[in-house]
Amino acid sequence: MVAEKNRSWGMVIDTDKCNGCSGCVTACQVENNIPLNDQNKFERGRVMSWIRIERYWEGEFPNVKARFIPIMCQHCENAPCEPVCPVYATYHNNEGLNVQVYNRCVGTRYCANGCPYIVRMFNYWEPTWPEEIRNHLNPDVTIRSRGIMEKCSMCMQRIKRGERNAGDQLQDGEIKTACQEACTTGAITFGDLNDPESEVSILAKSDRKYSLMPQLNTNPNVVYLATVDPYKDKNLGEKAKTNEH
Amino acid sequence: MQQRDNENRLSQEYTNSVLLNGTLQTPKWWPYLVSILGFFVVIGFVLFGIQIKYGLGVTGLNRPIYWGLYITTFVFWVGISHAGIMISAILRLTQAEWRRPVTRAAEILTIFSLATALVFPLIHAGRTWRIVYWLIPYDASRGIWPNIRSPLFMDPIAISTYLTGSTLFLFVALLPDLAVLRDRTTGFRKGFYTILALGWRGNPRQWKMQVVGGILLSALMLPIFVSVHSIVSWDFAVTTAVEGWHSTIFAPYFVIGAVHSGVSAVVTMMALMRWGWGWNEFIRPEHFDALARLLTVVATAWLGFTFLELLFALYGLDAPEIALREMQIFQYPWNMLFLTFLLTGYILPVPMWIFKRIRTNIALMFWSSILVNIGMWLERFLIIVPGLARRTPFVFTWEAYSPSWFEWYILFWSFCWVTLLMLIFSRVFPLVPLFEQKESEVFSDDIKIGRATVPTIFREEEE
Structure with missing residues (x-):
């Protein structure tokens, strides 16, 4: 029944609109019951965040420019994390999502080694929250125990709720992910890539489109739009030019 | 007791009494060593329990260095296990006579190191208590089968096949010795050996079946010789995204490295057997x-593969791959480890072995074989960790790895555990095969060629 819908959920991220405010990171943290990151986690390199903003500096002073790129699970069609899991804890579902099944996971962390984008998180400890926050956890999302992997699910709970509420008449743009809602500049667009009229499909055909690490042939469902650089013709332009193919 | 008969051969009674001195009597040092090792082993189990209770946060692992000391040690012990198959199967099939006194020790080393290697994925996994879900290929509770594409699922299959084969092989080779023990013990032990000896009386038919069984098992186990460590190497080789792991030469490279470390471990064991039980007449400098x-x-073939691996990596002129190699070989602290690895794995021990005086010097052989295994452990570490600690384009994920004392203890524990198991084994079964020893005494002779006396082996050829 689900297969008939033939959906392929995807995302388009316009890096030109991203100002690196980290609103999406916080929204994701709240929506998906991700434990808070304290100093110890940063020091030990065990930060949990399903979406992160990578920052790159370009150019020499005074013509220096910060570039931001939000990175989350790319939901690759040809995902390197999937074949290596011995227990099928991660697999591709028929809606184009790379799914993590927490109950099956035994924590070999093999998928995380396979992932070229390093977006898979491992629960080294049992997750804990301060008492005040415990009452604010999202009841739609499982709390992951220690010893298992987790990663961006493209707000699976929102997709399911949207489908349930709309029945057959699911309109494009009806389902919004948490990061998309939180993005002040509207850099993130979510939708069905198989629907040729959806906003994501139109945006994904843009001249500015590119995907991360195309040389690995992972075929991600997350498409990035390159920055439009006003300084392109000046001394900074070289990198932006290569991005715009 | 008369040690040598008229033809200057060790008498069978003498062989029996000396080689059973660790089995029928307890060596003085044995109880002390076993209790000390037992203490360390118990602490290891307690620490493992703590890790299960609180999670893998007790290790020094992080993101993206998800695999560390545990997997390194896993690969190391699988490597050590190649000693058994090399010495008892390949040398048996090629009729290398000098293998005889070390076959059993090598087999035991194989079995216990494999059993230890099998434990490491359990220690390493996040949810050890669910491991039965993937080790048993049966869809009992989940309704789905394990993922056969994953090398991590092929690992337990290959290793348990090897373990089963080695155990059978060991048992077949133990049969005549079990009968010897049965005839020399009383009470409970006699009953135990009687059951295990399967009614061995040493008649020609039984001997024939024992020999045929041994040869068949060696031949059947030959494919495992290639498969086990190849599969372990695929754990790394199939990850397209990790530079330094994604290499096509890994399977043969790992196999030859495993033989290097395994045979060195047998040398270490032989020296310890001479010192511990005083079997100087049976484990002789000729064997070393x-x-x-x-x-x-x-070792030289292995060194060739080491450089080929680098060559394969650099041949593509892929920038990230070159950057990884630059880090692995030239950047601190990896450069120190790499230097130690090359020195201990090849440069120090192997040129020593060119000289016969060193090859027959037990103490030097002992220490050089230990050096090799330090080097081989570092080899695995230098493959696994720099690959994960590579500088990816995503700067916010760059991390370093320093193993916690917990991981170091588990590494130490694995050595105590293997040694403890071998010591307990030595108290129950003879470590040097009595019948092989006697057989070689019967076959061997000295012939005089001119003034020189040359030790030779006589075999009856079938017409």
Whole structure:
């Protein structure tokens, strides 16, 4: 029944609109019951965040420019994390999502080694929250125990709720992910890539489109739009030019 | 007791009494060593329990260095296990006579190191208590089968096949010795050996079946010789995204490295057997000499593969791959480890083995074989960790790895555990095969060629 819908959920991220405010990171943290990151986690390199903003500096002073790129699970069609899991804890579902099944996971962390984008998180400890926050956890999302992997699910709970509420008449743009809602500049667009009229499909055909690490042939469902650089013709332009193919 | 008969051969009674001195009597040091090792082993189990209770946060692992000391040690012990198959199967099929006194020790080393290697994925996994879900290929509770594409699922299958084969092989080779023990013990132990000896009386039919069984098992186990460590290497080789792991040469490279470390571990064991039980007349400098010659060849082939691996990596002129190699070989602290690895794995021990005086010097052979295994452990570490600690384009994920004392203890524990198991085994079964020893005494002779006396082996050829 689900297969008939033939959906392929995807995302388009316009890096030109991203100002690196980290609103999406916080929204994701709240929506998906991700434990808070304290100093110890940063020091030990065990930060949990399903979406992160990578920052790159370009150019020499005074013509220096910060570039931001939000990175989350790319939901690759040809995902390197999937074949290596011995227990099928991660697999591709028929809606184009790379799914993590927490109950099956035994924590070999093999998928995380396979992932070229390093977006898979491992629960080294049992997750804990301060008492005040415990009452604010999202009841739609499982709390992951220690010893298992987790990663961006493209707000699976929102997709399911949207489908349930709309029945057959699911309109494009009806389902919004948490990061998309939180993005002040509207850099993130979510939708069905198989629907040729959806906003994501139109945006994904843009001249500015590119995907991360195309040389690995992972075929991600997350498409990035390159920055439009006003300084392109000046001394900074070289990198932006290569991005715009 | 008369040690040698008229033809200057060790008498069978003498052989029995000396080689059973660790089995029928308890060596003085045995109880002390076993209790000390037992203490360390118990602490290891307690620490493992703590890790299960609180999670893998007790290790020094992080993101993206998800695999560390545990997997390194896993690969190391699988490597050590190649000693058994090399010495008892390949040397048996090629009729290398000098293998005889070390076959059993090598087999035991194989079995216990494999059992230890099998434990490491359990220690390493996040939810050890669910491991039964993937180790048993049966869809009992989940309705789905394990993922056969994953090398991590092929690992337990290959290793348990090897373990089963080695155990059968060991048992077949133990049968005549079990009968010897049965005839020399009383009470509970006699009953135990009687059951295990399967009614062995040493008649020609039984001997024939025992020999045929041994040869068949060696031949059947030959494919495992290639498969086990190849599969372990695929754990790394199939990850397209990790530079330094994604290499096509890994399977043969790992196999030859495993033989290098495994045979060195047998040398270490032989020295310890001489010192611990005083079997100087059975484990002789000639055996060290022969093993060191074998090791020289294996080590040199392995060194060739080490450089080929680098060559394969650099041949593509892929920038991230070159950056990784630059880090692995030239950047601190990896450069120190790399230097130690090259020195201990090849440069120090192997040129020593060129000289016969060193090859027949037990203490030097002992220490050089230990050096090799330090180097081989570092080899695995230098493959696994720099690959994960590579500088990806995503700067916010760059991390370093420093193993916690917990991981170091589990590494130490694995050595205590293997040694403890071998010591307990030595108290129940003879570590040097009595019948093989006697057989070689019967076959061997000295012939005079001119003024020189040359030790030779006589075999009856079937017409």
